[in-house]
Amino acid sequence: MKDFWNQRYAADEYAYGTAPNAFFKAVLDPLPPGRILLPAEGEGRNAVYAAKLGWEVVAFDQSEGGQKKAMKLAHEANVTITYYVVDALEYKSEPFFDLIFYGFFHVPPIVLQPIYDHLNTFLKPGGTLLLEGFSKNNLSKGSGGPQSVAMLFSAESILDLLDDCSKLEVWEEETILNEGPYHQGSAYVIRAQGVK
Numbered sequence: 289m290k291d292f293w294n295q296r297y298a299a300d301e302y303a304y305g306t307a308p309n310a311f312f313k314a315v316l317d318p319l320p321p322g323r324i325l326l327p328a329e330g331e332g333r334n335a336v337y338a339a340k341l342g343w344e345v346v347a348f349d350q351s352e353g354g355q356k357k358a359m360k361l362a363h364e365a366n367v368t369i370t371y372y373v374v375d376a377l378e379y380k381s382e383p384f385f386d387l388i389f390y391g392f393f394h395v396p397p398i399v400l401q402p403i404y405d406h407l408n409t410f411l412k413p414g415g416t417l418l419l420e421g422f423s424k425n426n427l428s429k430g431s432g433g434p435q436s437v438a439m440l441f442s443a444e445s446i447l448d449l450l451d452d453c454s455k456l457e458v459w460e461e462e463t464i465l466n467e468g469p470y471h472q473g474s475a476y477v478i479r480a481q482g483v484k
């Protein structure tokens with residue numbers, strides 16, 4: 289899968305655009321800046337946006353190509369981000385993040401719960417957890433995302449996945465994605481917001 293992502297990110301164009309995800313932006317804009325973790329951050333669109341708002345940004349992804357594009361975007365925006373190339377299960381940190389955003393972080397079912405359990409430990413108590421990903425209902429939509437039902441989310445699956453949150457809202461929405469060439473058009477997404 290790493291080769292797949294490196295190939296996708298080898299193009300000059302940003303696969304998911306350079307603007308932040310709309311849900312992420314809407315939640316982040318009114319918050320006071322703190323420390324944010326962006327797992328599977330790809331080409332850095334959300335990392336650079338958060339850094340522009342004054343957040344201390346740590347991002348990671350398994351893809352070197354993603355890191356390269358993200359650092360270029362940060363350089364052009366004149367902001368600083370920390371970005372590691374590492375597999376999610378190998379990433380290590382202190383539990384000091386105020387916010388973690390999982391943006392379209394779809395993985396095979398066998399590693400799904402272990403990855404999210406591992407990463408959620410890096411959120412500090414009272415921290416905010418956000419997630420957006422494609423719903424199983426998006427399979428026939430053609431607006432992007434995994435084409436295997438096992439890799440997609442349902443509201444119930446996210447409730448289980450993030451059950452270490454004290455307050456957790458999970459919902460499905462039909463939205464219009466306009467995020468680069470690979471996330472385009474009408475899509476069913478699952479969104480979640482919780483507090484540890």
Ligand SMILES: C[S@@+](CC[C@H](N)C(=O)[O-])C[C@H]1O[C@@H](n2cnc3c(N)ncnc32)[C@H](O)[C@@H]1O
Nearest residue numbers: 293304328329330349350351374375376391392
């Ligand atoms: C659809 S992209 C989303 C990128 C970014 N979050 C965004 O919304 O623009 C999914 C990303 O997950 C990363 N990824 C998948 N499995 C991973 C893993 N086990 N560890 C780290 N990154 C992973 C891929 O390399 C890819 O960049």
